[in-house]
Amino acid sequence: MxxxxxxxxxxxxxxxxxxxxxxxxxxxxxxxxxxxxxxxxxxxxxxxxxxxxxxxxxxxxxxxxxxxxxxxxxxxxxxxxxxxxxxxxxxxxxxxxxxxxxxxxxxxxxxxxxxxxxxIKELNPFTNLVMVDGFIVPLQMLPEEHQKIVKEARAMGMDISFTTTPEPESEE
Structure with a gap:
């Protein structure tokens, strides 16, 4: 064709x-x-x-x-x-x-x-959840600037998670 x-x-x-x-x-x-x-x-x-x-x-x-x-x-x-x-x-x-x-x-x-x-998006129970340090927490528990980041990422079809503890530096 x-x-x-x-x-x-x-x-x-x-x-x-x-x-x-x-x-x-x-x-x-x-x-x-x-x-x-x-x-x-x-x-x-x-x-x-x-x-x-x-x-x-x-x-x-x-x-x-x-x-x-x-x-x-x-x-x-x-x-x-x-x-x-x-x-x-x-x-x-x-x-x-x-x-x-x-x-x-x-x-x-x-x-x-x-x-x-x-x-359906509004009814989706996962819409208001986010992963922080490997734990699922309500989005409302995050600071507003982090909530905004999550919402913007999801609007673009992506998801996001947060880590609150810094990665340990490798010893050389």
Whole structure:
């Protein structure tokens, strides 16, 4: 597949995702799904060059839904797996397989801050914890300047820990 064909396929997947999100989800899911697609498109071997656009779109929504509790009725928005498969005309096993492939390729999980919805980030109990000298402590126990450093690092998708005791100097 040449670059033009890849671009056309990417646009077809994006159009499907946007349409689904506009009808069934929200703007935040649309942005996250587009981010997933962009990241897949930057892989050395672009994975969505093979397979149906509908399967990739369903797989992306499923992958995001899995880490953001989209299939849990107590969360908003809520969409069932059947709704996704019916909308895209895909089977459960194919969509689940593609979702797993996407999550593995991009290392998506419940701690993948970059791909979590704002609500899930706020509900994440680990958001307010930090490692200090090998111990997990509440972020609020740190001085404000250290809290700021942690929040800035996490906003960039990194994590940080602190050591309060200086490293022993080596004797030469």
């Amino acid at each position: 040449d670059k033009q064909q890849i671009k056309a396929k990417k646009q077809a997947i994006l159009d499907l995702i946007r349409d689904f999100c506009a009808k069934k989800l929200d703007e935040e899911y649309m942005e996250l799904a587009e981010k997933v697609l962009q990241k897949l498109g930057r892989k050395r071997k672009v994975p969505f060059t093979t397979g149906k656009s509908e399967v990739w779109a369903a797989g992306i929504i499923n992958a995001l839904g899995t880490i953001n509790f989209l299939f849990d009725k107590s969360f908003e928005p809520y969409v069932s797996l059947d709704e996704i498969n019916n909308y895209f005309g895909t089977s459960k096993s194919t969509t689940a397989s593609k979702s797993r492939q996407i999550r593995d390729m991009l290392n998506l999980n419940h701690f993948s801050d970059e791909f979590l919805t704002q609500r």
